[in-house]
Amino acid sequence: MSSSTLVEKTASELSDLLSKKDISSLEIAQACLTQIDRVDGQVHAFLHRDDTDFLAQAKASDERRGKGNLLGPLDGIPVALKDVISVKGQPLTAASKILQNYISPYDATVTRKLKEAGAVIGGRLNLDEFAMGSSTENSAYGPTRNPWDLNCVPGGSSGGSSAAVAAREAPLTLGSDTGGSIRQPASLCGVVGMKPTYGMVSRYGLAAFASSLDQIGPFSKTVEDAALLLEVISGHDPLDSTSFPSEVPSYTANLSNSQKPCVLGLPKEYFGEGMDDEVRNAVDLAVEFYRTQGHKIVEVSLPTTELAVPVYYVIATAEASSNLARYDGIRYTTRSEKAKNAIDVYAKSRGEGFGEEVKRRCILGAYGLSSGYYDAYYLRAQKTRTLIREDFNRVFKDVDAIITPTAPTPAFKFGEKSDDPISMYLSDIYTISTNLAGLPAISVPCGFTQRKLPIGFQLIGRAFEESSLLSIAHAYDREHKFGCVVPSLVKE
Amino acid sequence: MKYEAVIGLEVHVQLETNSKMFTRVPCGYGHEPNSLTDAVVLGLPGALPVMNLEAIEKSIKVGLLLGCKIADTCKWDRKNYFYPDMPKNYQISQFDQPICEGGEVEIEMPGDSPAVMGKHRIVQLTRIHLEEDVGKLTHFENDSLVDYNRAGSPLLEIVSEPDLYSPEETFAYLTSLRNSLIYTGISSCDMEKGQLRCDANISVRPVGTEKLGTKVELKNLNTISGVKNGVEYEIKRQIKAIEEGEEIFQETRRWNPEQRYTTPMRSKEMAHDYRYFPDPDLMPVKIEKEWIDRISKEIPEKPFDKQRRYMDDFNLPYSITSALCPDLKLCEYFEEVNKFTKNPRKIGNWVVNDLLRELSSRNKEQTKSISITDCPISPNDMAELIELIEKGTVSNNVAKELFPEMFSTSKSPSSLIKEKGLEVKSDESEIESHCEQAIQDDPDAVEKFKAGKEGAINALKGKVMKATRGQANPKVVDEILRRLLSN
Structure with a gap:
């Protein structure tokens, strides 16, 4: 099978081919490397590659297969990770200059789980510095480009993870989602991206942005593949106190359970102003599909929607200001050469090491926690967060899932929003509430604009009901498979 | 005018637990620098804290022994500040919901002599909270070295009310508190190893007035006698300053035990804004009544x-x-x-x-x-x-x-x-021969005894005991001597 055909396969297809011994894991790995060599000069999804290690892992998988010691359906399948997830012996930069020389001495829990499942861990994927941004323009190592239009952003912050799947450089990737950082780039790159319920996937080994909001999640071409990857990385972890002690059901086995009709809620606040017409039409068509399949569509109201962005930017930045304090030039981060004393080491190392957006958020967050401002900002934001959560709880009494657009617009051009933080922040308007409420949500590709830019819709589910959410998403995706449409860049 | 001191103590006690407060690395003293560390202690990207149950139990134990109200939830906060003693640049501590509130420590003042019990009094506690200890810095002329072995060890902070009124009471309080803590088995409270450390808040006011004077926080009180001496010095310094018309500033001062004086460390204006907020990495943990009941059975x-x-x-x-x-x-x-x-x-x-x-x-x-x-x-x-x-x-x-x-x-x-062969000998014939020898050797004593001086017999007894290497039964010796002397 040709290398270009291999990279277009889904992970499930590759898994089938591997078990039929039609192909080897090494061939898949080599096909990925060929594709990266071919397109990544333009896309720039990867910050770092260790080809020797990558191929060695693939060979080890083939040997296991030869001996019949397979570790699961992911054995031999490449998975590349966003550069905030620790892999022992590999760099972790968080796309920041301040961590440019850091090598992680330990595996994140998701990395350990992937290794135990036999997955072939790929290179380090680009992002907005410390996952702060919606376009991957904030990477200290240069932006990632959208494989559907190299003049457009891939979304962010997990832009490298979404672009790598769209450009067929990896069948599966992991990203992290704090306010939409998986779903928004998935939507902009035309792939599937899912944020699990807060507490479903261990955060141990994920360089934190905002601890109470961060979740690791999968990117893939199909919902089926997302289920496959999520199944491996989910589950309780004693090393993460916020990890939820629950059993992980077999998401892949439950995928076809959507035959029974369910109730989908359309929140009216999400379909107001600011939404691109083409996005609206594509999402309307997806809603229409569910209706014709016998599902009930009802209008619901989430009145706290407009509060989500301001609440998010108080809480996320407050946590970030504290989480990022450790990058201080003292131990493992880059130290300023201009520093003359201890205070200087902090101020100059952080001043030189962090990019503008990171500095903006750290200052904003520290301000919201300061004595005299805490009650007005942080405490109030936490109270409002409770209201947002209650809003969802109320709606979920009547519906099985909420359906919304993932992002208000398709991919935008470089520089279009980078000078206007507020307009950039608003590109997460449909995704942020679910992080504040801790709910699972998935972005599924649902078509293209006339200019051939992908569009996605979002399904939001009840906490810890990933199974039901995935099967509802799968019902659509199985019939459309927009994530399997190949960008022209790949075909050329 | 006469002045009185008002003192409150903040006592830090390292809990002796198998592992650190939020990770599996063991606690220890005297190991190679930075050997008791891991990703969590060093605050590496992605490392997360997990609460040590043993530390919570030991804290509850202290709280129960000292009569505190135990919180129904154990909640954690971050105390943010930039200093190399904490690699994360924040310390996980408890801000608005300490694990224990209130409580008391009974103290005893010295009596008139070591054989007489002194006066007892109850000193009120404000709160006890749990936190992680910080690393140790050693400063040299051009460099400072950091050892994170201590960082992350469970540390209990016991805060008293301003309810102590002299260096002697402060000493008595610390001694009593230390004894109680050792009783519970939570720590050996060895001050030399830094297992017990103390800061004092000191102010003075004219005797008979209610309003507290401006307080000064005194640090580096590393021995029990250091606490007494430091507090004594600081009280005298403040009284002298007031008498000379100077103003007392709210500040932190350091006790220098060798030179025996206090020097300023930082003023109120330089005080940190710690930007406390609930630690999002740690879920609050409910302290069930059954748990407290079980621990209360272990209270000595x-x-x-x-x-x-x-x-x-x-x-x-x-x-x-x-x-x-x-x-x-x-x-x-x-x-x-x-x-x-x-x-x-x-x-x-x-x-x-x-x-x-x-x-x-x-x-x-x-x-x-x-x-x-x-x-x-x-x-x-x-x-x-x-x-x-x-x-x-x-x-x-x-x-x-x-x-x-x-x-x-x-x-x-x-x-x-x-x-x-040291048993007491009661064999009368052997003892009798020693008695006869004694009478023969000391006619002077015999004469005195016969003249009515009762005590003179003791000299004879001494001789017999010496001859028998103390093994003769004193009762038998007495009988035989009296019999022989009456003849």
Whole structure:
């Protein structure tokens, strides 16, 4: 099978081919490397590659297969990770200059789980510095480009993870989602991206942005593949106190359970102003599909929607200001050469090491926690967060899932929003509430604009009901498979 | 004008737990620098804290012993500040919901003599909270070195109300608190190893006034006597300043134990804004009533309660109990001996005088100290020795000579007596010949006795005892001498 055909396969297809011994894991790995060599000069999804290690892992998988010691359906399948997830012996930069020389001495829990499942861990994927941004323009190592239009952003912050799947450089990737950082780039790159319920996937080994909001999640071409990857990385972890002690059901086995009709809620606040017409039409068509399949569509109201962005930017930045304090030039981060004393080491190392957006958020967050401002900002934001959560709880009494657009617009051009933080922040308007409420949500590709830019819709589910959410998403995706449409860049 | 001091103490106690407060790395002292670390202690990207259950239990134990109200939820906050002693640049602590609130410490002031009990008083506590300890910095001329071995160890902060009024009370408070903490087994409270550290908040005001003066926080009080001296100095400094018309500033000062004075560290204006907020990495943990009930079953009797009971139940004198009761293990030893021979007063004397003397002299000889828990004399042997004296099998003097040997060999008193042939001799013919010899040797004493000087017989008894190496039964000697002298 040709290398270009291999990279277009889904992970499930590759898994089938591997078990039929039609192909080897090494061939898949080599096909990925060929594709990266071919397109990544333009896309720039990867910050770092260790080809020797990558191929060695693939060979080890083939040997296991030869001996019949397979570790699961992911054995031999490449998975590349966003550069905030620790892999022992590999760099972790968080796309920041301040961590440019850091090598992680330990595996994140998701990395350990992937290794135990036999997955072939790929290179380090680009992002907005410390996952702060919606376009991957904030990477200290240069932006990632959208494989559907190299003049457009891939979304962010997990832009490298979404672009790598769209450009067929990896069948599966992991990203992290704090306010939409998986779903928004998935939507902009035309792939599937899912944020699990807060507490479903261990955060141990994920360089934190905002601890109470961060979740690791999968990117893939199909919902089926997302289920496959999520199944491996989910589950309780004693090393993460916020990890939820629950059993992980077999998401892949439950995928076809959507035959029974369910109730989908359309929140009216999400379909107001600011939404691109083409996005609206594509999402309307997806809603229409569910209706014709016998599902009930009802209008619901989430009145706290407009509060989500301001609440998010108080809480996320407050946590970030504290989480990022450790990058201080003292131990493992880059130290300023201009520093003359201890205070200087902090101020100059952080001043030189962090990019503008990171500095903006750290200052904003520290301000919201300061004595005299805490009650007005942080405490109030936490109270409002409770209201947002209650809003969802109320709606979920009547519906099985909420359906919304993932992002208000398709991919935008470089520089279009980078000078206007507020307009950039608003590109997460449909995704942020679910992080504040801790709910699972998935972005599924649902078509293209006339200019051939992908569009996605979002399904939001009840906490810890990933199974039901995935099967509802799968019902659509199985019939459309927009994530399997190949960008022209790949075909050329 | 006369002034009085008002003092509040913040006492930090390192809990002795198997692992650190939020990770599996062991706690320890004296290891190679930065060897007791991992991703969590070093605050590496992605590392997350997980609460140490043993530390929570030990904190609840302290709270119960000191009569605190135990919180229904254990909640964690981040205290943010930039300083290299904490690699994350924040310390996980408890801000608005400490694990224990209120509580009290009973203190005793020195009595008129060591044999007399002093005045007792209750000192009120504000709160007790749990946090992670910070690393240790060593400063040199151009560099500073950081050791993170201590960083992340569980640390209990016990805060008193401003309810102490002199250096002596401060000393008494710290001593009593330390004894109680050691009683619970949560820490050895060794100040030299930094297991117990203390800051004092000190202000002075004219006697008879209510309003508190401006407080000064005093740091670096690293020994119990250092606390007393430091507090004493600072009180005098403040009174002198006020008398000279100076204003007291709210500031933090450092005690210099070698030069014996305090120097300013930072003023109120330089105080940090710690930007406390709930730690999003740690879920609040409910402290169930059943949990508290279970722990309360492990709470020992408080030192002063035990002392009062010993004085009442065993009729022990104050001087014995004041040596016995601060040390729970010593009390356990005492009670163990008392199970074998019901003679608490004698046991008390032997334990407090002879046993403690042996223990402390051995401690000086050896680098590794002997504590009562590995005392070479078993409670059974101790009881046997006392019984042998009571029965008259061995004289008190012989027993005193025997004791160090029991200590160094761990042999039972009966076997040592047998080995050395030290039993009391009551064989009358042998004793009689020694008595006759004594009478012959000391006609002077005989004459005095016969002239009615009763005490003169003691000189003769002494001679007989010396000749028999103390083994003659004193009663028999007395009888025979009187018989011979009356002839």
